Amino acid sequence: MNNKLQTVLLNHKKVLLPALLALLLVLPFVVTNSYLLHICIIVCIYITLALSLNLITGYAGQLVLGHAAFYGIGAYTGALLMLKFHVNFFAALAASAVVTGIFGFLLCIPALRLRGDYLAIVTLGFGEITRLVFVNWKAVTRGPAGLPGIPAPQFFGFTIGTRVAFYYLALVLMLFTLFVMIRLINSGVGMAMQTVKSDEIAAEAIGIQPRKYKIMAFVISSAFAGFIGCFFASYLTYISPTVFVYNTSMTILTMVVLGGLGSVAGSVLGATILVIIPEALRFLSDYRMLIFGALMVFMMIFKPEGFWGASKRRKNIYKINSEVNSHGTNS
Amino acid sequence: MFFQQLINGITVGGSYALIALGYTMVYGILKIVNFAHGDVFMMGSFFGLYCMQGLGMPYYIAFPLACLFTAILGIVMERVAYRPIRTADSLSVMISALGVSTFLENLAMLLWGTGTHAFSSVSGIKVTTFKFQNLVLSNIQLAFIFLSIILMVVLYFIVNNTKVGVAMRATSHSITTAKLMGINTDRIITFTFGVGSALACVAGILVGVYYDAVYPLIGYSYGLKAFAAAVLGGIGSIPGAMLGGFVMGIVETLGASYISAGYRDAFAFAVMILVLIFRPTGIMGKKQIDKV
Numbered sequence: 001m002n003n004k005l006q007t008v009l010l011n012h013k014k015v016l017l018p019a020l021l022a023l024l025l026v027l028p029f030v031v032t033n034s035y036l037l038h039i040c041i042i043v044c045i046y047i048t049l050a051l052s053l054n055l056i057t058g059y060a061g062q063l064v065l066g067h068a069a070f071y072g073i074g075a076y077t078g079a080l081l082m083l084k085f086h087v088n089f090f091a092a093l094a095a096s097a098v099v100t101g102i103f104g105f106l107l108c109i110p111a112l113r114l115r116g117d118y119l120a121i122v123t124l125g126f127g128e129i130t131r132l133v134f135v136n137w138k139a140v141t142r143g144p145a146g147l148p149g150i151p152a153p154q155f156f157g158f159t160i161g162t163r164v165a166f167y168y169l170a171l172v173l174m175l176f177t178l179f180v181m182i183r184l185i186n187s188g189v190g191m192a193m194q195t196v197k198s199d200e201i202a203a204e205a206i207g208i209q210p211r212k213y214k215i216m217a218f219v220i221s222s223a224f225a226g227f228i229g230c231f232f233a234s235y236l237t238y239i240s241p242t243v244f245v246y247n248t249s250m251t252i253l254t255m256v257v258l259g260g261l262g263s264v265a266g267s268v269l270g271a272t273i274l275v276i277i278p279e280a281l282r283f284l285s286d287y288r289m290l291i292f293g294a295l296m297v298f299m300m301i302f303k304p305e306g307f308w309g310a311s312k313r314r315k316n317i318y319k320i321n322s323e324v325n326s327h328g329t330n331s
Numbered sequence: 332m333f334f335q336q337l338i339n340g341i342t343v344g345g346s347y348a349l350i351a352l353g354y355t356m357v358y359g360i361l362k363i364v365n366f367a368h369g370d371v372f373m374m375g376s377f378f379g380l381y382c383m384q385g386l387g388m389p390y391y392i393a394f395p396l397a398c399l400f401t402a403i404l405g406i407v408m409e410r411v412a413y414r415p416i417r418t419a420d421s422l423s424v425m426i427s428a429l430g431v432s433t434f435l436e437n438l439a440m441l442l443w444g445t446g447t448h449a450f451s452s453v454s455g456i457k458v459t460t461f462k463f464q465n466l467v468l469s470n471i472q473l474a475f476i477f478l479s480i481i482l483m484v485v486l487y488f489i490v491n492n493t494k495v496g497v498a499m500r501a502t503s504h505s506i507t508t509a510k511l512m513g514i515n516t517d518r519i520i521t522f523t524f525g526v527g528s529a530l531a532c533v534a535g536i537l538v539g540v541y542y543d544a545v546y547p548l549i550g551y552s553y554g555l556k557a558f559a560a561a562v563l564g565g566i567g568s569i570p571g572a573m574l575g576g577f578v579m580g581i582v583e584t585l586g587a588s589y590i591s592a593g594y595r596d597a598f599a600f601a602v603m604i605l606v607l608i609f610r611p612t613g614i615m616g617k618k619q620i621d622k623v
Contacts, residue, residue, distance in 0.1 A: 110607060110608045114607060114611050116421075118566075121607075125601075128596060136593035136594055254426055261422065289437040290438060290441065293432070294434055295430070296426055297412045297430040
């Protein structure tokens with residue numbers, strides 16, 4: 001994606017965004033293939049995960065390598081509530097967000113003392129320990145056998161059972177996350193997070209407490225990952241520890257970085273592209289992951305700022321603002 | 332029982348220490364985490380197996396040759412995936428490393444299949460066990476412990492007492508200053524990747540012979556735990572990586588035998604997190620001072 005194309009897209013934002021939304025709404029009527037619709041739902045799930053990781057890594061600057069653990073905690077919380085206590089899906093959704101948020105808060109205890117690579121490895125350790133608990137706590141999680149038969153969401157007596165219904169639910173959850181993230185990032189809290197990211201000492205000097213904003217980023221980010229985990233459990237009706245592994249954490253991080261750190265549009269693009277590419281490369285069968293790995297290296301060599309990097313985005317905002325206001329209130 | 336588990340722990344710890352050295356040396360010089368290092372370890376193990384199985388060599392020729400191949404692999408990896416983005420931020424380097432890791436894992440699957448391969452059928456190494464009262468020790472275990480300790484001593488000597496070692500330490504303090512002093516930093520980086528990969532290959536072969544198994548995804552758990560060991564010891568510090576590796580191996584083995592075998596890996600990570608809470612730069616790491 002070059003700079004010019006990006007500018008054109010941003011200049012026609014008012015037309016393009018509603019058009020895109022309309023396209024997403026009518027998608028199930030155009031795409032009747034059930035497999036393709038499944039890919040669309042997976043894309044929605046990964047966009048949510050990438051957006052939540054982007055808040056903490058891209059905006060608050062804390063490198064997290066165990067995001068799949070939050071996803072898993074949410075999925076298991078939701079699944080257990082629905083299976084054992086017959087809680088309604090939407091109540092389970094809220095509960096799993098809260099529970100995962102609490103775990104995010106607990107991770108802050110070691111995380112606030114560390115930075116950079118040390119923080120990264122602690123979150124990685126957290127992810128591994130969580131996975132091992134899923135595997136070994138057989139009384140609750142049934143271990144590697146997983147939890148089958150998770151019920152479909154009930155909505156005022158109407159059961160969301162078909163793939164099309166699930167697609168709309170995924171779309172709503174994804175758009176909700178997108179909305180919250182955009183509002184949050186453009187608010188004072190978001191600005192404070194970005195200040196903490198660029199320089200913690202400078203942030204403290206102007207009265208921003210890095211501790212407070214890091215905790216907020218951790219809790220919000222993990223809560224969103226947990227909430228989509230609950231949806232995932234209900235959609236697949238079966239969960240097992242094999243999904244919530246280190247590789248998944250890395251995939252989510254790759255989406256965020258390839259898309260462009262600290263950019264909402266980047267995360268959306270990164271997640272979409274990284275779900276679709278391995279599917280599109282299926283015709284190469286055995287060679288597809290080999291090529292995928294090589295592509296990641298080439299991408300970083302030739303375009304390290306990602307598809308929609310923050311640096312370019314800033315340039316574009318400046319250009320648009322300069323047409324309206326020559327002094328440019330935005331930096 | 333306790334001493335037996337301690338010896339088993341030291342054996343496993345030796346492999347973690349050898350892999351952790353590669354992580355810590357690269358980190359010390361380039362300040363990047365080479366996430367593909369676990370897969371270099373895996374490739375080393377397979378190279379050793381291939382030299383014996385495919386090329387029909389005896390193990391005493393096959394193993395040094397495998398180390399040479401792995402060193403070349405490490406050097407090529409640095410040239411292709413890391414050198415062009417050396418000035419980019421650490422996250423880009425990390426994604427590039429993940430790309431290399433995916434590439435190597437899938438390359439191994441294509442070349443040798445996804446199954447588990449046994450070393451014993453081709454190496455011709457016979458396992459003999461010695462008994463000292465209650466302790467049982469195999470010749471492989473003894474070779475494992477001695478070889479890993481000898482290699483660490485040699486490395487320590489190289490880093491502290493040779494010209495290359497001085498250049499390595501200078502480069503790790505500051506690449507720019509080292510360049511100004513007339514050090515060919517590119518060559519030092521190449522050397523570091525070569526040595527680190529060769530050590531990983533030794534670990535790969537030792538693990539392969541000891542457990543009599545190697546498979547394409549073996550690098551994942553070993554790489555992860557060795558990295559944790561490097562962080563535990565204080566990343567960037569060579570004695571730290573050695574100590575971290577042994578601590579990791581011992582904690583894991585004792586935890587698995589006395590508390591719960593299922594949580595084997597969790598003990599290692601829990602100890603690492605606890606150490607980092609009370610000593611955020613690891614056991615032997617240097618404290619970094621923030622500058623505005």
